Amino acid sequence: MLNKSYYLILIISIIIGISFWIGFNVNLLPEEASINAPIYDELFKLLFIIGLILFIGMTALVIYSLFKFRKKEGEFGDGIALEGNLSLEIIWTVIPSIIVLFVGIYSYNIYDRMGGMNELNHHHENMNTNSEKIWAGISQTNNSNSVLDETAIEVSAMQFAFLFNYPQGEFISGELHVPVDQKISIKMESKDVIHAFWIPEFRIKQDIIPGQPTILNFTPTKIGKYPIICAELCGPYHGGMRASIIVEDKSDYEKWFNQNNKTNL
Numbered sequence: 379m380l381n382k383s384y385y386l387i388l389i390i391s392i393i394i395g396i397s398f399w400i401g402f403n404v405n406l407l408p409e410e411a412s413i414n415a416p417i418y419d420e421l422f423k424l425l426f427i428i429g430l431i432l433f434i435g436m437t438a439l440v441i442y443s444l445f446k447f448r449k450k451e452g453e454f455g456d457g458i459a460l461e462g463n464l465s466l467e468i469i470w471t472v473i474p475s476i477i478v479l480f481v482g483i484y485s486y487n488i489y490d491r492m493g494g495m496n497e498l499n500h501h502h503e504n505m506n507t508n509s510e511k512i513w514a515g516i517s518q519t520n521n522s523n524s525v526l527d528e529t530a531i532e533v534s535a536m537q538f539a540f541l542f543n544y545p546q547g548e549f550i551s552g553e554l555h556v557p558v559d560q561k562i563s564i565k566m567e568s569k570d571v572i573h574a575f576w577i578p579e580f581r582i583k584q585d586i587i588p589g590q591p592t593i594l595n596f597t598p599t600k601i602g603k604y605p606i607i608c609a610e611l612c613g614p615y616h617g618g619m620r621a622s623i624i625v626e627d628k629s630d631y632e633k634w635f636n637q638n639n640k641t642n643l
């Protein structure tokens with residue numbers, strides 16, 4: 379008996395060990411290009427590890443049972459009639475409850491750290507000139523106010539494109555250009571149906587609902603070109619509703635901005 383539980387503990391430990399190793403060494407996600415990304419990935423890794431423990435554990439149990447409880451030669455009767463096992467039932471209720479509760483609390487913590495619980499700050503009110511109601515997506519705590527105003531960009535979503543309006547330069551672009559390592563604030567509006575603004579590399583996704591102007595804040599941390607994808611089935615060409623975000627260093631961004639700037643003319 380002692381020998382049996384010893385093996386059981388050993389096998390469970392090995393499964394947990396393998397799951398943690400895979401969880402920390404196998405990266406299934408695209409590169410991390412915003413402040414949000416590493417925070418989000420913490421949660422993903424945890425969920426991935428929990429999933430791996432369950433997957434490897436159950437697969438091992440099924441394979442073990444296939445051999446261990448195989449019908450023996452000349453055996454034709456029914457199996458033993460089993461009825462109830464209180465300790466087993468307690469275990470399979472308590473362990474999942476703890477896991478679900480922990481994942482729930484941890485997810486809340488992650489969402490909070492990504493800025494999901496932040497109140498609309500006064501900058502949103504500034505943008506809110508016609509006293510229209512503004513909704514907020516994930517919003518990191520604001521540390522540099524002036525930067526926010528400089529880079530406030532208006533995003534229009536429509537069937538089937540995103541357009542980016544730079545009010546300070548009075549021009550509209552089909553690509554979203556932003557400077558690296560600065561908090562970007564975008565105000566998104568939908569012209570027709572529900573769309574969603576998704577940048578996988580930034581780990582942000584926000585619905586854009588008609589009649590609900592929505593603010594989304596993020597801070598890109600890596601120079602590069604990343605896809606912006608509509609993540610809400612919005613019509614027949616939804617699959618083609620893509621744009622690009624180009625993260626550049628500040629001087630490149632300014633150069634691009636000044637080339638397009640209409641207020642200089």
Ligand SMILES: [Cu+2]
Nearest residue numbers: 573608612619
């Ligand atoms: Cu769309």
